[in-house]
Structure formats: structure tokens, C-alpha cells
Amino acid sequence: MPQLVWLVTGCSSGFGEVFIRQILSRGDLAIATARRLDKIQHLQKLGAAILELDVTHSQEVINDTVAKAIAIYGRIDVVVNNAAHVTSGAWEDVECDQLVSQFDTNVFGVFKVTRAILPHFRERRSGVMVFISSLSGWHGHAFIGPYAGSKFALEGLVESLGRETEGFGIRTLLVEPGRFRTLLLSPSNLRVVPSKIPDYAEASKANADGLAKGDRTQPGDTEKAVKIILDLVRKEGCAQGKEVPFRFPLGRDAYETIGEKCKETLHLLEDWHDVITSTDFDSDSAQK
Numbered sequence: 001m002p003q004l005v006w007l008v009t010g011c012s013s014g015f016g017e018v019f020i021r022q023i024l025s026r027g028d029l030a031i032a033t034a035r036r037l038d039k040i041q042h043l044q045k046l047g048a049a050i051l052e053l054d055v056t057h058s059q060e061v062i063n064d065t066v067a068k069a070i071a072i073y074g075r076i077d078v079v080v081n082n083a084a085h086v087t088s089g090a091w092e093d094v095e096c097d098q099l100v101s102q103f104d105t106n107v108f109g110v111f112k113v114t115r116a117i118l119p120h121f122r123e124r125r126s127g128v129m130v131f132i133s134s135l136s137g138w139h140g141h142a143f144i145g146p147y148a149g150s151k152f153a154l155e156g157l158v159e160s161l162g163r164e165t166e167g168f169g170i171r172t173l174l175v176e177p178g179r180f181r182t183l184l185l186s187p188s189n190l191r192v193v194p195s196k197i198p199d200y201a202e203a204s205k206a207n208a209d210g211l212a213k214g215d216r217t218q219p220g221d222t223e224k225a226v227k228i229i230l231d232l233v234r235k236e237g238c239a240q241g242k243e244v245p246f247r248f249p250l251g252r253d254a255y256e257t258i259g260e261k262c263k264e265t266l267h268l269l270e271d272w273h274d275v276i277t278s279t280d281f282d283s284d285s286a287q288k
Ligand SMILES: NC(=O)c1ccc[n+]([C@@H]2O[C@H](COP(=O)([O-])OP(=O)(O)OC[C@H]3O[C@@H](n4cnc5c(N)ncnc54)[C@H](OP(=O)(O)O)[C@@H]3O)[C@@H](O)[C@H]2O)c1
Pocket: 009, 010, 011, 012, 013, 014, 015, 016, 034, 035, 036, 039, 053, 054, 055, 056, 081, 082, 083, 084, 085, 105, 109, 132, 133, 134, 135, 176, 177, 178, 179, 180, 181, 182, 183, 184, 185, 189, 218
């Protein structure tokens, strides 16, 4: 495969930073973006171009940034929508503006960045869009509603987008990681809404303690995950000679939880088949 130009959002830590290192080490060109340039200057030293990009900014600002990014190497071949954060709390404790803020980054930000790049991809009749979703795009854990809701929303948006654009030679890859060791659950990045309601207090605190315990003890190795994603995009390594699927879970926990949900859903459909399929209008002849 020829040398690719990648644009990655949220490169100050975690998956984003690892993406830039691995993209460069495969000989591709990387444009690393972050809310604060001082957090990605070390990636510039490694050879990446760097740009400031806060995905919650307006569509106009994001369009300008993407235009600047395209101008650096004359094109972009792959965009990785990676930036996100986690807001955790009970439905009754989370204020609507906190939910909107969660969606601003994880959904509307992805929407705006992708809208900015799509005309470029359509014009060139090529491009790969990578979306970092989550196991939380399949399973809504208690007290993780805002984050799970944002990733479920992302899954639906991206599924439609993939179908709308595949005819233009644009590939879409929706990645669903389980728990990987990054700064996602670190005190600086995680937003926990503590419960003010006695009924939820104990379970909400147990959830917050569990998330804190999970910080940087997650089982997933981010380097291994990113290597697989690069293989899937470049159709080499583990993806050599294979049809690359649209949706790709990553991690043993993702495999187990998604598998369980598929089995439960199939069981539900079989168990309730006659009731579920009984709601069409009776045929005209039967009505007469
Ligand atoms: N780690 C996991 O277990 C896991 C599991 C499933 C899915 N994921 C997904 O993986 C992706 C990367 O997360 P991570 O695990 O690598 O966590 P991370 O280390 O916390 O990285 C998240 C990145 O997003 C950036 N970001 C947050 N808000 C932003 C905004 N408004 N504009 C631009 N950048 C912003 C952060 O930058 P700042 O430094 O500016 O805050 C940071 O660089 C996310 O989509 C996450 O949902 C992670």
C-alpha cells in the first residue's frame, strides 16, 4: 500500500498518541491534533505535523482546521475520530447540560470533523474513516448512561454514514474497544457526577470507586489494539488478504460482552417470534 496521510483527533494521550507513534513508524505521514498544542509537541519532534483542534468548536472553525490539515501534505487519506471523554452518573443526578457536553465531544464533535473531511474524500473517490466507538456502544453499564448513550448514538450515525458513502470508494471502520490502559479513567479526564439522592448513593459510589480502580489497570494493551487498527486500514498484517469488516470489536471483554448480547438478542427473537411478528395488518382478503 502507498504511503498514507492520517489525521487523528485527541492525540495528547492514550489511543491518539499511540496512533501517531505507530503511523510514523510504519512510514506513513501523521497529522496529530489536540486541544492544546503544548501537549503534542513531543509528537512533532517524532515527525508528525501538529494542529490545534477542539472537536467542540464550531463547524466553521473545524472546517478551517481540516482545510489547513489537507494543505500540509496536499491530501488526507485516513481520518481517525478518536477524541472523547467519559461522563458517569445516575440519570437523576446528571444535569441535561452535562449530558449535552458529553455528546458535544463524543458525538457532535465526531459529526463535525467528519462533515469537514467528507467533501475531500468524495472528490477523490477514496478515504478511510475510522471511528473509535466502545464496548459501551453495545452495553449500557449502570451509571455510565451519558457515555454509553454517546457511543450508541455514534454507532447509529456511523452505520448510516458507511452505507451512504461506500459507493464513493470511501471505507468506514467502526472500532469497539473494551477496556484499554489509557488516561480515559484518570482523575483529569473522567467526569463523575456524584449522587445527591440517597437511593443511589451507595451504588453510585461503588461505581465511581470501580472506575477509579480501573484507572491504568485496564487489561487491554493500547499498542496491540492500534497495531490491529493500522493493519485493518492498510490491509496488511492480520488483515492481509481478508475482507475487512465495517465493525470491529477489540479486546477479550468486548468479545465476551458483545457475544453475550448477540446471543440474548437471538434468544429473545426466537422466544417471542410469534408475538413480535404478529403486528402487521391482516391481509385485505382476510379483512373482507
Ligand atoms: N481506554 C479505554 O478503555 C477505551 C475503551 C473504549 C473506547 N475508548 C475510546 O478511545 C478513544 C480515546 O480515548 P483514550 O482511551 O485514549 O483516552 P484518553 O487517554 O483520555 O484520550 C482521550 C483524548 O481525547 C482528547 N479530547 C477530549 N476532549 C476533546 C475535545 N473536545 N477536542 C479534542 N480532543 C479532546 C483528550 O485531550 P485533552 O488532553 O485535551 O483532554 C485526549 O487526548 C475515545 O473515543 C474513547 O471513548 C477507550
